[in-house]
Amino acid sequence: MRKAYIVTVALFALAFSLASASDPAPLQDFCVALKDYSDSKSAVFVNGKFCKDPKLVKAEDFFFEGLNNAGNTDNKVGSNVTTVNVDTLPGLNTLGISLARIDFAPYGENPPHTHPLGTEILVVVEGTLFVGFVTSNTENRLFTKTLNKGDVFVFPVGLIHFQLNVGKTKAIAISGLSSQNAGVITIADAVFGSNPPINPDVLTKAFQLDKNVVEELQKEFGDHNY
Template sequence: MMRAYLVAVALFALALSLTSASDPSPLQDFCVALEEKDYSKSAVFVNGKFCKDPEQVKAEDFFFEGLNIPGNTENMQGSNVTAVNVEKIAGLNTLGISLARIDFAPYGQNPPHTHPRGTEILVVVEGCLHVGFVTSNLENRLFTKVLNKGDVFVFPVGLIHFQLNVGKTNAIAIAALSSQNAGVITIADAVFGADPPINPDVLTKAFQLDKNVVEHLQKLFGY
């Protein structure tokens, strides 16, 4: 009786695994994302985007220019991220990869943030960067490294990480991400700049700060 029960459970688990299985990659060469204005009833929806008719696809759908142009770093953080994701290159849709150029003013930083959908690999093109990431609770272990021109560092998916220009000159880095749209959550912006604002009592207790400090930060980062 027990043997028959175990066989039945095994068969059920096998059937479940087969019905929930999915292809690890698209079963077509590409699925160029359509702009919203070009949607039609016949368009196929794949990975958050509608696919353009393959007969209408052009080389420009896989092209981006201007990554050689420095980003504007005249801001509070002294940095600028030029993202090259599926919103910039429609042909990236379903391909699971994107790119970014990060410019740093002297002592500028790309503040602590996470990418919920992608691992990041970063190479320093110019300058010297102090970089790091923190592991998840409860360990919260910090891994840091000072990178020079040509050095490479990896930030695992979803973990809080940062880059700081520790030099007196501008710095440039190129980052590749394992998602067509990795997303970004900048910690300070999300916590203190939420719209509508998070109740200050929540942040006062969470960060063990005076309520006046919390309200000042909300004004600083808020809309």
């Protein structure tokens, strides 16, 4: 009996952890996010957004156009992410899913980053990408793969990952994310480009770098020019 009780508790804890690791499930057909909060007096606040009156919802609330257009990759890293989340497609509110198009210049990179709120599944539409992710600090194990057109790769929620175009031509990928707004933390930007800057002494010790190098990196990333 005690063993069965322990197993039951363990399964309940697992189910709870899985449920709490993703967006809350909707309790209605849809809950279109309001863009104009001036109408919020008669609206319901759900999952970080005010919901539009269902009687006023239109097909356009579930529609996004332009994902066929290439993003501008003329920047320091040679990539561009076009995000389709709850902020650009209000009908995604409470549905726990979003989308992104990633364009890469030749040898362009989507730098190491994390999505704290969602798992990412990526499919290569054009070109060849070298991708990978690193596990948590217990092992810091690196998983990498070279992907060609039509290949798919998954990046588990919250783990640091990257994509690099290893071809001489442009590359395109489409990503699906298990959150209406998975969030993104680009590691170099967050560490060296924070506002206000992190004390250089902290980063000098953390990265085992000369303080002058840290300060130069903070100058480089602090301008946010890309």
